[in-house]
Amino acid sequence: MDDKDALVAALMKKLTREKRARELAEKQLEQYSLDIYNTNTELQSSLLKAERNQTELKFLNDISSEISSDTSINELFNKTLSLISTFMESKYGYYIHVLDGEKKLSGQIAPPDCDGSHASALYRQLSSFLDIDVKNVSHRWLINVFEHEEFPDIHWLLSTAVSIKENEALWLVVPYHQDILDEEYLYVLDTARAQLKTGLNRRINEAKILTRNRVLQETIANLESARKQLIQSEKMASLGQLAAGVAHEINNPIGFIQSNLQTLKEYTKDLHTYSDKIGSAIAENTADDGFHQSLKKKLDIDYIFDDVGDLIDSNLQGIERVSEIVLGLKTFTHGGNEKEFISVKINEVIEQSLKIAWNSIKYDYTLNNELTELPAIQGNPGQLQQVFINLFVNAIQAMPEGGTLSITEERLSNAFIINVTDTGMGMDEKTLNQLFTPFYTTKPVGEGTGLGLSISYAILEAHNVEVNVRSEVDKGTTFSLKFLLDSGA
Structure with a gap:
């Protein structure tokens, strides 16, 4: 009996040890499973956060690329609106130009299957709901709760504006469909807005520089034209002071050329007379040497022949003198x-x-x-x-x-x-x-x-x-x- 009791007691102790060991193993397994679950949950959360961060970085990088491009202001805002709508998973988006209190829809995003009337109706609602004006420009995104029976899937309106001038601003409005608005999205959007403002300022400054350069080039061209006119006027003033002298210098050779030509004309008459009389004498067979010498002496033919060469040389010199003066004047004035x-x-x-x-x-x-x-x-x-x-x-x-x-x-x-x-x-x-x-x-x-x-x-x-x-x-x-x-x- 004592041996049986001892055996039972030993078995009971063994069972107790095994039970405790099993309970401990179950607890360890439960903790291990919980740890694995928590780790998986954290990994999934980290993965989602990494994917979200990647999405945010890509969004900001796309915004930065558009801003650094050479697109116009309108193209920049339309492209930015498209990127923001995609990032916020919004079906709609509106780009509004405000000038002197007048609002103009300059761009919009709408689903492919949405007719224009629905997008226009939403624009009219948000346009009357939001105070879109040049006076209400904020440095951050504005958040407004939006409830309208015609648009039950829209819960928020996100809007921001950038000033161009005192009387001009550009607005972006993006409807948001989720019930809860994540605050982190707003930080990303604020960063995008700051980049957009920088890009807009750069384009405005570039436009101002181009305008100033154009005005400067026009001014330089006008000054150059005035300088040329001034130089030409001074040329004419100098020429005016010398005009009488220049005219005299030209008239002198022209005067003796005219006199020489008159003399040559008279010489021509004498030569014609000489030729005619010689011809008649030959025809009458009376043209002996005595007649010829007498006629030459009477008409001074030898002198005429000697003087003609001098007269021609004198005329050529006079013409050369006039040509030199005219050439000088031509070079001077042109x-x-x-x-x-x-x-x-x-x-x-x-x-x-x-x-x-x-x-x-x-x-x-x-x-x-x-x-x-x-x-x-x-x-x-x-x-x-x-x-x-x-x-x-x-x-x-x-x-x-x-x-x-x-x-x-x-x-x-x-x-x-x-x-x-x-x-x-x-x-x-x-x-x-x-x-x-x-x-x-x-x-x-x-x-x-x-x-x-x-x-x-x-x-x-x-x-x-x-x-x-x-x-x-x-x-x-x-x-x-x-x-x-x-x-x-």
Whole structure:
């Protein structure tokens, strides 16, 4: 009996141990299963959150791509509206332009199977429901509860606006269909709005810059046109001062050409008479040598033959003189394309300038031209001629009682200097300081525009010519022009 009791007691202990072990294993299994469940739940939550974050990042990246593109403001807002509607899983979306209190629907999103009347009815409802105006622009998205029996699936209205001007704003309105609005969506939308505002400001600033550039280009074009007119006017003013002299220089050769032609006409008559009488004598067989010599002497035929050559040479010289003056005037008044520089022989420019001004110089002034053959430069011959004519005219006017006009040169390793010197009245320091100031002149009213030297200075600057002026009262003035040589000269 004692052995049986002991065996039963041992079995009971074993059963108790096994029961406890089973209960412990069940608890461990239950905890393990719970842990697995919780882990799976967390993984699913993390996966959903990661997918959501990926969706949000893609949405913001798409917004950023549109903003950085070169699309117009309208295209940008329409594309942004489409991206926001897709992100919020909204069937609808509206882009509204407000100007001076007037609202205009500039874009909308609607389901493919939705007729236009339904989308328009929703727009009318939300337009009257929301206070869409330029005064109600917020820096964030606005949230409004929306309940309407015609649109039971819409529970919220999300709206935001961006100002363009004081009287102009652009609104985006997106209906939301879910019962609960996740706050995290609003943070993402606020980020998108900030990006949109940045993109809009960039486009507005670019438009302003383009407008200012266009105005600036128009202003530059107007200034360039005015400058050309000013240069041309000064040319005509200089030419007007020299007009009488130029006319005299042209009339002189024309006068002796006319006289020579009249003489040639008379010589032609004598030659015709000589030819006719010789012919008659030959016909009558009386044309002996005595008759021939007598007729030649009577009509001065030998003298006529000698003088005809001189008359023709004189006419050719006169025509060449007129051609030179006309060529000089043509170069002076039509200097070619101002912006195109060509190879220019400065000696020829100065010679042509002297020919135009010669009648004003030759009677009361001594010309001392000591220039040798100078290297060619790149420049505009008409403009350079205008400069030298202006310097010569000013020098003459500075010597009312006569004097000497000298043109000398200095040679440097990389340049040459042309000095134009007069022995006139000279200038004091005050006049020298304002010498190139536009409209400044010491001449009486009506005798000078005050533009000649300022325009000449601008021309020389464009030719990269350094200008130096030395003057002493009652002794004279020297203008020194330093022309740089081309590297290949």
